[in-house]
Amino acid sequence: MTVLCRTLLAMSLLALPAAPAMASTSALVVGVDKYPHEVSLDGAVRDAQDVTQALKAADVAPIRQFINEQATKDAIRAAWGELVAAAERGDTIVFTYAGHGAQMPELVAGSEEDGLDEFLELPGFDRARAEETASEIIVDNELSAWFAEAEAKGIHVLFVSDSCYSGGMNRSISGKTRLAPMVRAKLPPPSKEALSGAKVRDVELSQVTILAASLESQPTPEVVIGGEPRGALSWSFARALEGAADRDGDGRISRVELEDYVFSNVKLQSEALQVPNFTPQLARSDKEIVLSLPRSAKVGVAPTVSGTKHALKSPRETGWTGNLPLSVVGDMPDLANIGGDGVPYRWEATSGVFYTPNGDVAAEHVAPKRLQGVVDKFILVDFLKALAAQSPGAVSLKPVKDIYFAGDRLNVEAPQGGYANMLVFNLANTGEAQLLDVQIAGSESHAFKLRDLEVVKPFGADHLVVIATNAPVDAIAAAFANSDLDAAALLRLLETRLEGSESTIAVQPLYTRGQGQ
Structure with missing residues (x-):
C-alpha cells in the first residue's frame, strides 16, 4: 500500500505543469590596480574582490573575475559573450569595473554630444604607443554594442563603473583618482562593435541600468574605508549585495532601494566628494527590480516583524x-x-x-x-x-x-x-x-x-x-x-x-x- 501511494504520488507530480524557471544572475567582475604604463591604483583590486565575495554570498553564479594583468580586452569580451549565451530571457548579468577611466576625441563622428568618447583603460594600453595598443581599451560605444546583445535576448544588465572620466575637486586629497589623462594620439579606425554601438540609443537599452561612481563633471577619488584605500561606489555596492539595500527583505533589490542605499553611502564613505550617477536617471517604474538575490535577506540586515524597519547590529x-x-x-x-x-x-x-x-x-x-x-x-x-x-x-x-x-x-x-x-x-x-x-x-x-x-x-x-x-x-x-x-x-x-x-x-x-x- 505504501509503495502504491508513493507510485501514485510520483505519477501525479509528473502530471503537474512544470514550474517556471527562476531567473538567475551571473556576473563579470574586473579590478585593475597595476598599470605598467600609467599611475597605478591602490584599491581597485580590493573593490573587485569585495564585490566578488558579496556576489558569492548571495549565490550568484557563474562569476567571471579578472584582476590586473588578467584583464585583457579579449578575455573580458569572451567572458561577456559566454555569459550572454548562457543566460535566458529574464536573467540578469552584473558587470562591475574598478580601475582607470579616460576620454579621447570621438571615434565615430557625431556620436557624442561633447565630441568625446569615454573608455575603460586596461593594463595593456600605453598612450605612448596608442595606435599599437588601442585594442586594450573598451570604448563606451563598444559597451553599448555588448549591452545591445543582452537586450536582444531579453537579459537584464546592471553595469557598475567605479572609475572616472573628467572633472576636478577643490579639496586636497592625498589618495589617487581613477582618472587617466586624455588620449589625443592617433588611434586606429573604430572597431565594428564601436560603429554598431554608436547607433544604439539609451532608450533602446530598456533593460540596462548603469551606475557610475560620479557625474562626468566630478573626479572619482580613492578614499579610505576601514583603514584601506577603496572606491566608495564599489564598497557601497558590495554592502548592497549583502542585503543592506534590500529594505523589505524580499530577496530582490529594486532600483529605488539600490538608488537610496548607494546615494547615501557613497556620500557618507567619500565624505561628500562624490555623487553617483544612474542611467536612466529615473527608475522606469516604482517597482523596477535590478537584482534578484535569493540569499540577500539572509546575509544582510534582518528585517523586523514590521518588514520595513531594520534592527541595527552592533x-x-x-x-x-x-x-x-x-x-x-x-x-x-x-x-x-x-x-x-x-x-x-x-x-x-x-x-x-x-x-x-x-x-x-x-x-x-x-x-x-x-x-x-x-x-x-x-x-x-x-x-x-x-x-x-x-x-x-x-x-x-x-x-x-x-x-x-x-x-x-x-x-x-x-x-x-x-x-x-x-x-x-x-x-x-x-x-x-x-x-x-x-x-x-x-x-x-x-x-x-x-x-x-x-x-x-x-x-x-x-x-x-x-x-x-x-x-x-x-x-x-x-x-x-x-x-x-x-x-x-x-x-x-x-x-x-x-x-x-x-x-x-x-x-x-x-x-x-x-x-x-
Whole structure:
C-alpha cells in the first residue's frame, strides 16, 4: 500500500505543469590596480574582490573575475559573450569595473554630444604607443554594442563603473583618482562593435541600468574605508549585495532601494566628494527590480516583524573598534582610544592642523588639550557610519559642493520619517556636539529645516547627523542640555540605545575653509 501511494504520488507530480524557471544572475567582475604604463591604483583590486565575495554570498553564479594583468580586452569580451549565451530571457548579468577611466576625441563622428568618447583603460594600453595598443581599451560605444546583445535576448544588465572620466575637486586629497589623462594620439579606425554601438540609443537599452561612481563633471577619488584605500561606489555596492539595500527583505533589490542605499553611502564613505550617477536617471517604474538575490535577506540586515524597519547590529560586529589610528608629527600628548591598523588620521603639533586619512583638513588650530575631543569626535563619526551603512537615512545640503568657503550660505533639510523619534545634531570640527532639533513620541513631528546657514570660523569638517528611531531619545536630548556633554559621552549614550533598535542614520559631512585658503 505504501509503495502504491508513493507510485501514485510520483505519477501525479509528473502530471503537474512544470514550474517556471527562476531567473538567475551571473556576473563579470574586473579590478585593475597595476598599470605598467600609467599611475597605478591602490584599491581597485580590493573593490573587485569585495564585490566578488558579496556576489558569492548571495549565490550568484557563474562569476567571471579578472584582476590586473588578467584583464585583457579579449578575455573580458569572451567572458561577456559566454555569459550572454548562457543566460535566458529574464536573467540578469552584473558587470562591475574598478580601475582607470579616460576620454579621447570621438571615434565615430557625431556620436557624442561633447565630441568625446569615454573608455575603460586596461593594463595593456600605453598612450605612448596608442595606435599599437588601442585594442586594450573598451570604448563606451563598444559597451553599448555588448549591452545591445543582452537586450536582444531579453537579459537584464546592471553595469557598475567605479572609475572616472573628467572633472576636478577643490579639496586636497592625498589618495589617487581613477582618472587617466586624455588620449589625443592617433588611434586606429573604430572597431565594428564601436560603429554598431554608436547607433544604439539609451532608450533602446530598456533593460540596462548603469551606475557610475560620479557625474562626468566630478573626479572619482580613492578614499579610505576601514583603514584601506577603496572606491566608495564599489564598497557601497558590495554592502548592497549583502542585503543592506534590500529594505523589505524580499530577496530582490529594486532600483529605488539600490538608488537610496548607494546615494547615501557613497556620500557618507567619500565624505561628500562624490555623487553617483544612474542611467536612466529615473527608475522606469516604482517597482523596477535590478537584482534578484535569493540569499540577500539572509546575509544582510534582518528585517523586523514590521518588514520595513531594520534592527541595527552592533558596529563592533562590522569591524569598528572604538579606537582611532592617529599619527602625530611632534610631541605626542597623553591620549585615550588611539591605535589600530590602516591609514591613520594625522595631527601636526606645530600648526595644530588635524587631517583625515584622505588628506582633508578636518580641524585647524587644535591645541594639545583639545586634541582628545577631536579624536573622540571621529571615533563617534566612524560609529555612526557603521550604523548608517546598515540603515541609511536622508539629509540634504544645498547647494551641493565638495567644500564651502567663509561667507557661503546653505540650507539643510531632513525629511520626516516613519519613526517615533528624531534627533538632529552637529559634530563640530572642534569636537563639540550641538543639538539642533529633537522630536519625541507624542510631540508634533515635522521635517527638519535649517535655512540660510552662513559658513564662519572655525573651519574644518563638521558632520550633521540625523537619527530617526523607535528607541527612546529623551535621555539623550536631556544630556545635550548639559554643557559638559562631549563626543565620548554622546557615544556611550548612543551605543547603549541604538544597537538592536529600529533606526536610520544619516551623516552629512560639511567641509569648510576660509576665503583664499
